[in-house]
Amino acid sequence: MAHQWRGVIREYFDRLDVDASTPIITLGEGGTPLIEAPALAKLVGAAQVYLKVEGMNPTGSFKDRGMTMAVSKAVGHGAKAVICASTGNTSASAAAYAAAAGIASVVLVPEGKIALGKLSQAVAHKAQILQVQGNFDDCLDLSRGLADNYPVHLVNSVNPDRIEGQKTAAFEVVERLDRAPDIHVLPVGNAGNYSAYFKGYLEEFNRGIIKTVPKMWGFQADGSAPFVYGTPVKNPDTIATAIRIGNPASYELALSARECSLGMFGSVTDAEILWMHRFLSQEVGVFVEPSSATGAAGLLKQSRAGEVPADSVIVVTVTGHGLKDPMWALKTESGEEIVPTIVPNNAAEVAERLGLA
Numbered sequence: 103m104a105h106q107w108r109g110v111i112r113e114y115f116d117r118l119d120v121d122a123s124t125p126i127i128t129l130g131e132g133g134t135p136l137i138e139a140p141a142l143a144k145l146v147g148a149a150q151v152y153l154k155v156e157g158m159n160p161t162g163s164f165k166d167r168g169m170t171m172a173v174s175k176a177v178g179h180g181a182k183a184v185i186c187a188s189t190g191n192t193s194a195s196a197a198a199y200a201a202a203a204g205i206a207s208v209v210l211v212p213e214g215k216i217a218l219g220k221l222s223q224a225v226a227h228k229a230q231i232l233q234v235q236g237n238f239d240d241c242l243d244l245s246r247g248l249a250d251n252y253p254v255h256l257v258n259s260v261n262p263d264r265i266e267g268q269k270t271a272a273f274e275v276v277e278r279l280d281r282a283p284d285i286h287v288l289p290v291g292n293a294g295n296y297s298a299y300f301k302g303y304l305e306e307f308n309r310g311i312i313k314t315v316p317k318m319w320g321f322q323a324d325g326s327a328p329f330v331y332g333t334p335v336k337n338p339d340t341i342a343t344a345i346r347i348g349n350p351a352s353y354e355l356a357l358s359a360r361e362c363s364l365g366m367f368g369s370v371t372d373a374e375i376l377w378m379h380r381f382l383s384q385e386v387g388v389f390v391e392p393s394s395a396t397g398a399a400g401l402l403k404q405s406r407a408g409e410v411p412a413d414s415v416i417v418v419t420v421t422g423h424g425l426k427d428p429m430w431a432l433k434t435e436s437g438e439e440i441v442p443t444i445v446p447n448n449a450a451e452v453a454e455r456l457g458l459a
């Protein structure tokens with residue numbers, strides 16, 4: 103039989119904190135495409151730019167890599183329920199993996215601030231969903247308190263099993279390129295993923311597989327940029343709801359990853375995010391959710407500041423699928439709704455409308 107990708111725990115068994123007694127709860131996550139994006143390379147003036155397309159994971163975001171680990175370990179410890187705070191993707195993933203494991207999931211989300219596609223996933227996978235009158239940071243405080251005092255297992259990225267699973271994306275990049283990129287770019291909310299990639303690259307470096315680690319470049323939205331301001335943001339605000347986080351859970355880990363990698367944090371406006379969201383769809387052919395365009399938008403800003411060396415090989419992680427939050431594609435740059443033209447069932451008229459006649 104042809105080999106099928108077996109999910110990150112089986113593919114990287116020896117490099118994760120698991121053993122033969124760990125039950126493996128998998129939906130076949132990981133093994134996502136690393137695609138070359140010449141249009142983006144040209145735009146930013148780099149030798150090569152690749153996108154690591156994490157929207158191709160089973161629930162449509164990178165969260166599945168960490169969730170297979172977190173839920174497997176939770177089940178191994180006898181958990182009957184998992185809990186998380188989420189801006190949407192973590193809850194979709196937790197709900198799906200809990201369903202696969204046959205255990206319950208509870209998700210706390212900021213009221214009115216998660217994209218419809220993500221909410222529908224949590225509902226579909228039968229999570230108990232509570233909309234909290236507060237932001238993500240409040241939801242995380244609540245989840246931690248509940249997990250400390252009640253029989254529910256926390257699967258946010260403050261749980262180290264999540265970071266362990268997510269580091270596998272860096273392994274895949276190295277396997278595909280046979281080297282480390284010069285720069286690795288990604289959007290940052292809690293900075294769990296930023297920290298996880300760096301951990302993955304560092305492990306590859308320590309094994310002697312790569313000779314350098316990439317500079318880690320992380321980008322936030324201007325209205326929600328605690329790493330740039332150096333202090334938590336009380337009322338974070340951005341259209342990129344996935345990264346609307348004012349008090350990042352992995353703050354210290356990420357600061358050390360930035361330092362060790364000679365990396366940086368920056369921020370971009372919502373308009374810059376939406377411009378790049380459109381560019382990736384229209385010029386590269388990859389449809390991502392707006393938050394996922396934040397990394398590439400930051401890369402462009404760095405390029406305009408003269409900070410992108412012309413000979414560099416760059417990987418940009420695009421974290422979530424465009425169908426999660428599709429409404430942004432249905433608006434023009436100035437915010438008007440796009441409604442496809444209606445035509446009669448008549449070839450001559452259709453040809454005329456298409457400008458073919």
Ligand code: F0G
Nearest residue numbers: 188189191192291292293294295421422
């Ligand atoms: N991109 C997307 C699409 C996300 O959903 C998130 C985080 C990030 C980037 C940032 O990753 O937090 O590791 O720095 N989403 C979390 C959630 C917070 O609840 O789904 P990070």
